[in-house]
Amino acid sequence: MRNVIEKTYDSLDAATLERDETLFHSANGYLGVRAVFEEGYGEIRARSVRGAYINGVYDIVPMPQAEPLFGLVDRKQTIVNLAEVQDIKFFSFGHPIAPSGRYSRKLDLGSGISSRSFSIELPSGAMVEAVFERLCPFTRKGSFMIRVRIESDRTIAIDAETTHHCKVTNLADASDPRLASVVHSFLVQDEPFFTSDGVSVCRSTTKESGIRVVSAVLDRIVSASPARAVEDGKAVNRFSLESGSVIFERYVAFSDSRTSSDPERDAILAVLDDSRKGFEAAVADQKKYLANFWERTGLSLEGDDELETALRFNLFELLQSVGKDGLSHLAAKGLSGEGYEGHYFWDTEMYVQPIFTYIMPELSRSLLEYRYSILDKARENASLLGHRKGALFPWRTIDGTECSGFFPAGTAQYHIDGAVAYAIIEYYRMTGDKEFMLDKGLEMLLEISRLWMDLGVFTKRGFELHDVTGPDEYTCIVNNNFYTNASAKFDLAETAKLVREILPSISEKEEAELREFERASASMFLPHDEELGIDLQDDSFIYKKKLDLARIPASDHPMLLHYHPLFLYRHQVLKQADAVLAELLYPQFSDRATMIRSYGYYEAITTHDSSLSKCVYALQAFALGDIEKGYSYFSSSNEIDLEDTHGNTRDGIHTANMGGGYLAFVKGIGGFRVGEKGVSFSPILPEGWRSYSFSVMYKSNRITLKVGKDGAVLSAERPLVVTVHGRDVPIGKEPIVVEI
Numbered sequence: 001m002r003n004v005i006e007k008t009y010d011s012l013d014a015a016t017l018e019r020d021e022t023l024f025h026s027a028n029g030y031l032g033v034r035a036v037f038e039e040g041y042g043e044i045r046a047r048s049v050r051g052a053y054i055n056g057v058y059d060i061v062p063m064p065q066a067e068p069l070f071g072l073v074d075r076k077q078t079i080v081n082l083a084e085v086q087d088i089k090f091f092s093f094g095h096p097i098a099p100s101g102r103y104s105r106k107l108d109l110g111s112g113i114s115s116r117s118f119s120i121e122l123p124s125g126a127m128v129e130a131v132f133e134r135l136c137p138f139t140r141k142g143s144f145m146i147r148v149r150i151e152s153d154r155t156i157a158i159d160a161e162t163t164h165h166c167k168v169t170n171l172a173d174a175s176d177p178r179l180a181s182v183v184h185s186f187l188v189q190d191e192p193f194f195t196s197d198g199v200s201v202c203r204s205t206t207k208e209s210g211i212r213v214v215s216a217v218l219d220r221i222v223s224a225s226p227a228r229a230v231e232d233g234k235a236v237n238r239f240s241l242e243s244g245s246v247i248f249e250r251y252v253a254f255s256d257s258r259t260s261s262d263p264e265r266d267a268i269l270a271v272l273d274d275s276r277k278g279f280e281a282a283v284a285d286q287k288k289y290l291a292n293f294w295e296r297t298g299l300s301l302e303g304d305d306e307l308e309t310a311l312r313f314n315l316f317e318l319l320q321s322v323g324k325d326g327l328s329h330l331a332a333k334g335l336s337g338e339g340y341e342g343h344y345f346w347d348t349e350m351y352v353q354p355i356f357t358y359i360m361p362e363l364s365r366s367l368l369e370y371r372y373s374i375l376d377k378a379r380e381n382a383s384l385l386g387h388r389k390g391a392l393f394p395w396r397t398i399d400g401t402e403c404s405g406f407f408p409a410g411t412a413q414y415h416i417d418g419a420v421a422y423a424i425i426e427y428y429r430m431t432g433d434k435e436f437m438l439d440k441g442l443e444m445l446l447e448i449s450r451l452w453m454d455l456g457v458f459t460k461r462g463f464e465l466h467d468v469t470g471p472d473e474y475t476c477i478v479n480n481n482f483y484t485n486a487s488a489k490f491d492l493a494e495t496a497k498l499v500r501e502i503l504p505s506i507s508e509k510e511e512a513e514l515r516e517f518e519r520a521s522a523s524m525f526l527p528h529d530e531e532l533g534i535d536l537q538d539d540s541f542i543y544k545k546k547l548d549l550a551r552i553p554a555s556d557h558p559m560l561l562h563y564h565p566l567f568l569y570r571h572q573v574l575k576q577a578d579a580v581l582a583e584l585l586y587p588q589f590s591d592r593a594t595m596i597r598s599y600g601y602y603e604a605i606t607t608h609d610s611s612l613s614k615c616v617y618a619l620q621a622f623a624l625g626d627i628e629k630g631y632s633y634f635s636s637s638n639e640i641d642l643e644d645t646h647g648n649t650r651d652g653i654h655t656a657n658m659g660g661g662y663l664a665f666v667k668g669i670g671g672f673r674v675g676e677k678g679v680s681f682s683p684i685l686p687e688g689w690r691s692y693s694f695s696v697m698y699k700s701n702r703i704t705l706k707v708g709k710d711g712a713v714l715s716a717e718r719p720l721v722v723t724v725h726g727r728d729v730p731i732g733k734e735p736i737v738v739e740i
Helices: 014-023 263-277 279-297 305-321 347-359 361-373 375-384 415-431 434-455 482-502 508-522 565-569 579-585 592-603 614-623 627-637 655-669
Strands: 004-009 031-033 052-054 058-062 075-079 088-092 103-108 114-121 127-135 143-164 187-189 200-206 212-221 227-231 234-256 300-302 456-459 462-465 673-675 678-681 691-698 701-708 711-716 720-724 727-731 736-738
Touching: 004 014, 031 143, 052 234, 088 234, 127 279, 143 212, 143 263, 143 279, 200 234, 200 263, 212 263, 234 263, 263 279, 279 305, 279 347, 279 691, 300 305, 305 347, 305 655, 347 361, 347 415, 347 655, 347 691, 361 375, 361 415, 361 434, 375 434, 415 434, 415 482, 415 673, 415 691, 434 456, 434 482, 434 508, 462 482, 462 508, 482 508, 482 579, 579 592, 579 614, 592 614, 614 627, 614 655, 627 655, 655 691, 678 691, 701 720, 711 720, 711 727, 727 736
Parallel strands: 678 720
Antiparallel strands: 004 103, 031 052, 058 075, 088 143, 103 114, 114 127, 127 143, 143 234, 187 200, 200 212, 212 234, 227 234, 300 691, 456 462, 673 678, 691 701, 701 711, 711 736, 720 727
């Protein structure tokens, strides 16, 4: 088991420093803090983002349209950088105790500690070693803490200066649509102050959304008392001591008015409680939490250490990113940076939520409860777009209102409704949680199905959906996108089935509506070309010009940053998997031969400019039996952040790809599926692997699959029947060996 991510560098490099602020960040689903050097980077000119974020805390900024047509979005939400809580500097006779050359960074996936260490020789000749450790505890919602240990081979004078303030701004880059275009300071700050306990308090309010946020900080050095002051809107602590060994601790707590009636009181109490219990107590709690998490995953892999490390890293990052309170969701970049402005997309339901449904269903339910909390706004969004009934969840959002300014590649992606419905249905299949379905799930499914009915039209060809955009954002506003139509076909039929199954009784009017859902589903038009023998991405895709991707230089990727949208729209070129994703998720609507031909056709014209793409091609390659190709995509997908293969990890992790990479492991290699009748496995053993294992939770019954060269071993906490390679197999506590 490899539970440590460690990197050692011989010098400070701007690109590496920027990337590592993301990779080594600390978060717990509520709070996220980027992994900057506390003391800064000296003369290195890096684009440092000293960010601290709360999941769901946002402000509103104008997004003016050049031609303000009716219904176009002209305001958006954006995640807010809340406070500077990392500014800590150490000196000896004015010389900074900071790395000038070799240093190391480490992330321990068993304790959650992100650390940095280095050694330097001071002008006095003293040799000094320093270790900076950070922790954002999963069991303490708003808490973050830093511990610094400095060891010298002799007694030296050490001075420390720390600050705490909320005079901060957000990142912006007008050349990149994935980032905010204008630098903003979103906070109205009060003057910071110190309590009688030495806690510095910064109070602020977001300018437009009116969310009150408080950060509280307490600094401690054993045997040293600080001089405290408020200078230029900053709370400052200064320490001086003579020592050969120093242990410094900073305790931080955030609270906000969405989740607390008195955020100032709660932040101060939390930071005092954390400091009283101490850093080691928080580490012990974190180790216990993570031990339970890793046990629930059941993850092991022998034969590819780097890949196992990547899988573990990705799962840990998702755990850090996911909202756990029903009031927040999971942003495209988690809480690691400001890419996509902290917005929630379909990425969560389709790529990440399945993992929590399989491992920690309580977190999956929390994500669905967030979606239910914005259902009324989804209804309003549908009405704004001219629909008489139903709900359309926004393409990108924080508070439930649409934030997509470019509707052809945003709001028109109606398939977000399909992703939400898919997540609800899979959650129910895995958990049997009727209480959730009765309270929230069925209502969302019904509103999504009503939207499909209002969007569609019955024609001679069947039930058609017009003027939508599928997952491939290089092809926009089309008729009968195969993925969208397949999603709607599935949702309509499953909704009718589940309503009849779960509700104790239904009226004649309700039954009539369900029959209409079934009629539309049964007659759904799914475009197909008999000559090519493939499922068509949409009505017009194959009639467009073909683009020779081999002639597009690597420097012109992603193409959305180098080519006008209309150039992309009129060519056969894909940003990411589209029809291939539909065939993967809804194989009942295609046959194997069609899926093989479709895979070959679309793979050749897919740029993989989206990080969501390669994991899908891996999954479908495994499903179609091309193990070598699947493994290639699988490995590449799991490298995106650790190796920064897309060149933008500095803006935040790629949460959807992280989820997709793990799904390629569980569903692609392990062959795991859940259907109406239960769960099934079709495991394979890739060449070079000695063994692997994982666990899933099915209706409160943990099932573990272990695969090795002697076969597959299945066990469960309680007896049940699963399907393995098409054959029913009874399993229980005693492991059962099945050939693969």
